Amino acid sequence: MIKPKTTKKETRKELESLVDQFIKKKGTIQQVNMGESGLIDGKYNTSHIGFNEPKQDRTPLNHVVAAIQQRKHTPPTKPQAKKKPKKVIIYDDFGEPLRWIWEE
Template sequence: MLKPKTTKKDTRKELESLVDEFIKAKGEIQQVDMGESGLVDGKYNTTHIGFSEPKKQRTPLPHVVAAIQERKHTPAPQKTSTSKRPIKKMLYDDFGEPLRWVWED
């Protein structure tokens, strides 16, 4: 049997009841300014930001870029059948009547 999906209304009620239980158990809710919880010692936590190293010089590779561009504009080679399987053909007589089947390579 499938459990009914929880709706947003149900989720809100559950959260409200949990907050009420917390307050009744002598819990205290602190109000903080927007964005303050992301600060460490009053500053943004920069340990996870990846801009601590100076910009590195890039090595120019024009021959590699030219080769890639050339491959983009040249058509791909046609795929050929790798397995040559014999083909079954019907042989006809001079009057167009079928005689027999033959296998051709």
């Protein structure tokens, strides 16, 4: 059985009930200024930003792109279908079937 997705309304209610339980257990909520939690020593944490490395030279691949474009514009060739052997019946002089043979 697939569990139905929770709606935003249900999620909000659950969070509110969790906060109410925390407060009832004598928990305190500390107010923090907006953006303050993302700062380390008053500065933004830039260790995860990927701009620390020097710019690398790119390898030109124009010939690869040209080959791909050429393949797009040429119609694909269909492989030759192998002819399947055909089952043929052999009759005698009186029209009675004798045997089956395979012809290519």
